[in-house]
Amino acid sequence: MKEKILIVDDEREICDLVELYLSNEDYEIYKFYNGADAKACIEERELDLAILDVMLPDIDGMELCRFIRESHNYPIIMLTARVEDRDKIQGLTVGADDYITKPFNPLELSARVKTQLRRYHQYNRQAKHKQKTEEQQEYNIQGLHMEKDTFQCTWNGEQLVLTPLEFRILWHLCEHRGQVVSSEELYEAVWGEKYYDSNNTVMAHIARIREKMHEQAKNPKLIQTVWGMGYMIK
Secondary structure (H helix, E strand, C coil): CCCEEEEECCCHHHHHHHHHHHHHCCCEEEEECCHHHHHHHHHHCCCCEEEEECCCCCCCHHHHHHHHHCCCCCCEEEEECCCCHHHHHHHHHCCCCEEEECCCCHHHHHHHHHHHHHHHHHHHHHHHHHHHHHCCCEEEECCEEEECCCCEEEECCEECCCCHHHHHHHHHHHHCCCCCECHHHHHHHHCCCCCCCCCCHHHHHHHHHHHHCCCCCCCCCCEEEECCCEEEEC
């Protein structure tokens, strides 16, 4: 899938030149000559990087940068004819990742785009890996022990042999411990299909899990029935 780059510059020659060079690098380009059209694109599109001119006829490039940073973390490269350090500092302060002054070599800009995208994707991979490792991997609740990676489950120290569906039902209830989970939510989360009112599948599987745990349906210790609402593990 092509990476999507936003280019905003009121100098059409520069905007068109940058588009030409980056298109040759096989990027998908969204090009605008004013801030208002660019802002609409930012709201509608999933982008990978933005190149913003500081001086625009309507919305200031710094303001556009702030707008992006309200909800996105992809790289932003600022273009400007200004050379003062305070302008560069201001751009970096509002959320820009890089700063290049005009006139510039399009090949240099292309290289900086590649560098920023490489850092961005590397950071995202690391963040996703960290999130994955920090996810709950096991539960110990009222005598129930579940391990996600090994698919092991014990109840009061004894092995509990569950089908994959039964395991996912119990895991989902553990994830939402203390909350009432409706049959609809359970079905759609575990089976991944639309739930219908006449569907008794969840009830049947809950009954089967209780049977394997030697739990009495009228007085279960772990999976509580909240009549008219669903199931919960306290």
